[in-house]
Amino acid sequence: MKLPSLHPISWASDLLMDGLCNDKERGIFIIGMYALWMLRNQRRHGDNHKLVSAAVRWSLDTAIDLWNLNKPMNSVKERNNVQQWHAPPAGWFKCNTDGAFYPDQGQGPSGVALRNDSGLFAGGQARWYPQGLDALTLEALACRDGAVLARD
Structure with a gap:
């Protein structure tokens, strides 16, 4: 998704305003900002081994997980059949x-x-x-x- 043109001083609060982007996009942007902030702090304190691409993947995964929490859960049908180990055919292991x-x-x-x-x-x-x-x-x-x- 493309980041809209934002004011350099108020860009963080602008992302929270209605009409600029939808809730899902807003969530991804906020989680992404948090991930990059954490990455910056880790590097600042001597932990240099994490890549920006890993922070981006974590952001997207977290945003999707949080978005899916808002959706109603499908009912899970109980299984009546119990899985058992079955022997192989005769002469086999x-x-x-x-x-x-x-x-x-x-x-x-x-x-x-x-x-x-x-x-x-x-x-x-x-x-x-x-x-x-x-x-x-x-x-x-x-x-x-x-x-x-x-x-x-």
């Missing part, structure tokens, strides 16, 4: 994997469990990764670990 990520440490584990067509445990593995990028990477590593264990 099922491989379940999971990964976890600890962002404060930048590391995490993967876990693998193999079960036969009777549902009996046939093998498993847990592995710690001291270097991880994010949760998605650890999930992918867990899938790879599962494929390797199933192959072996």
Whole structure:
């Protein structure tokens, strides 16, 4: 969205006036100003690693979340069916994997469990990764670990 032409002294209060922009745009502008102000303060106090693009993304995500809070919630239908583990076809094995990520440490584990067509445990593995990028990477590593264990 384009920022309208604003007076250099009163621009912040001008954004709050009716007729200049709608409520959604006004919210995005205000949240964006807050994010940039926080980024400025962080840089001023020695924290230089955050990008302006990250502040802009945070602003848009926050504005959309706040805007959606005003919308009526759809009723959630209760499920009567309980999900269960199902055994694989005869002669097959099922491989379940999971990964976890600890962002404060930048590391995490993967876990693998193999079960036969009777549902009996046939093998498993847990592995710690001291270097991880994010949760998605650890999930992918867990899938790879599962494929390797199933192959072996």
